[in-house]
Amino acid sequence: MPFNPTRRSLLTALGAAPLVLRIKGAFAAAGFPEKTVNLVIWSGAGGALDTYGRQLAELLTKEAGWTVAVQNRPGGSGAVGVSTVLAQAPDGYNLLVCTGTLTFGIAQGLIPFKLEDLRYVRAMQAEPSSVAVRADSPLKTLDDFVTYMRDNPNKLRVGGHAPAGFHQFILFQLGKMGKFESGWIPHDASGKVPLSLLGGHMDVAIMTPSSGLSQVESGEVRLLGITTEERSHFFPKVPTFKEQGYDIVDSIWRGVAVHGKTPDDIVARIQEAIDKVEASRDWLDFQNREKQENINLGEKAFTQLVNRQLANQTEFLKSVGLVK
């Protein structure tokens, strides 16, 4: 029988294959990531969360050498995005890019998952809400808005991103203090909110200022109030809710979560990569350009934050009768 090098090396390779696989399994975390990491953004394309997610994807590639694919999975107050990540194996290859509306969805039972189904890796941005009107609106202050809403029930069309999320929560709180009730027009992408406002399909938008930054800066959209503790250094001319007599101070985080069963060593690798992003000049420039607070909360602080928010929001939703 003639010597057949092909067959021989093939047999050797076959014999060694299980060994290679086993070794790879044991050191999976050391080599993470070995393939493309999916960044699942739970909102539609365009808008603040989407911009953040894509910047993160680019910096993870640039600073940490990852290969990253971005997917938009909008719908259902974020439940679609959560389900996308939970449908995949808990191997750290699917990162959920989400926002503070997560806890609302869970509190209302709109997101059919538990807080523990996810691990909260890092909160990276925070941004306030604001009350926005078109430049030609007669409303000039928060008081104008509240008084008008009280005296003319259901006259103004108010809306923003997502049903029963952070912005609607701000409106509820404002309504409770100002004694008015309001409907809510949900949008499936935050980028559509300023368009809807500019086109006259809504009268008032409750939105993060960055959703319509071009329009806010050009003066086409006017902000009546902002939910920061003190005046934001990004928008120094916009008065806070607090200084106008409505004590609502809140901001929405944006961050990264993974499947709740992801092992510690993989999460540690993700943390290292995000550390590199946080430390980069590009990231800080981006935060300033997009007018975002850099909160940088690690897993422990982030988990505490979401637990606290869930408790507060559940209590609030119960008190207004939205949840029994």
Place this chain on the structure above:
Amino acid sequence: MQVLVDTLAVLFSLSGLLSVIAGAAIGIVVGALPGLGPSIGVSLLIPFTYSMSPENSMLLLISLYMAAEYGGSISAILLSTPGTAAAAATTIDGFAMTQKGLGNKALAISLSASTVGGLIGGVALLFLAMPLSKLALQFGPASYFAVGLFGLTSVAALSGGSLVKGLIGAALGLLLAFVGIDPIAGMPRFTFGRIELFEGIPMLAVLIGLFAVSESFLLAESAGKTRGGVSKGAVRAVYLTLKEWKELFRTMVSGSVIGTFLGILPGVGGNIACWVARDYAMRRNPKLAFGEGEPHGIAAPEASNNATVGGAMVPLLALGVPGSPTTAVIVGALVLHGLRPGPQLFAEQPVLVYTILLGLLLACVVMFLIASVSLPWMSRVINLPDSVLAAGILIFAILGAYSLRNLAFDVWLTVGFGVLGYLMKKLSFPVAPVVLALVLGYLVETNFRTALVTSRGSYGIFFTDPVSAVFLALSLASILYPMWRSRRDKRIKAA
């Protein structure tokens, strides 16, 4: 003037041209592969733009976007497998032509129509970005609903012989569109508790199943009977004759206008434009045999989906808000270079803006040249025997289904839709109405309900909103006119 000179210097520099050529070549491939589309293609290339100048990276990405909208038609025509959702309408007449041995011609029509569409969309962007963006702002939820409803009226035209069968197909499509999480209330519905269905039934699984998998079953079935159906047509020219240009040019232009217009509306885009354009072509040419390999049935959708590229760039450049998933990814690339899209970009970075505007036109030309060279090779597929073709389509389809979300669930879903499509074709139920209704279902439902929330339950909003009123009237006319015409024809016959 200096801006124009600088822009041309960028476009026709070696690196600029190479960016366009690379973008167009990759775009054609990405478009032709089912499961990969323009938005995934652009996001895959973003990492390579890190070290490029903003101008060159934009050239690369917009060329890819443009070429991918075209590339989807290649697999649609040759393999009955729409490479992108926007190529779905092309499949019907495209594959029918291939089966007649005219695959070559179908590819030539698609290439020319795509180029014309891309150029018209690009010219509209160049000269009309500001007024078109004002127009886009006029569209509220009621108007989006009416546009969607108008699109649904083309079910009649897609039904082939039997309107009843078409309506049954459309009802099935709407039913499928309801699966997933409710867009207004956020509660899951019709998901049978399957987490894979929370996002709704993936569009491409339905498309690939109904069009491609079912076709491979049919081919496998007939392959045994018609042995050696090899070499059905020589692989020759990829250019249209002057006569064909004259014949098809009007359809290409009308398709392009429809595509440009629907492209500027966020959330509408090529997936819907292709059907509307095909429907319009059918109404304009009632005598032609659409569905049986009619060149107009390729020219219209292919012109329209490429025209949406220019359209989708309108809100991006004029308002700073992306009009399609792909332009949203392009925003990411701009932000990376420290730039923010929007009207201020015209003042701050005029050369970049004009590079995008003129680059889009250059991309069309380069796409045409690259495809002209490569099509004779690609179209050798039509010389394969049916049995090989059937197996090839099936492999191609399953790969595409899996690469959607990397879920085996999607593969089974696609096979399931393949069986459904096979049964439908056997019972001569048209499959296109299912796809059309699924594409439009989300748009129609979400905006119908949002409009009612806006108006606090009053249906008046659909009539007081001028855009909505116009499209509702058009929908009514498009239902009534064929009825009136057929009654008139009967009366004439009787007389």
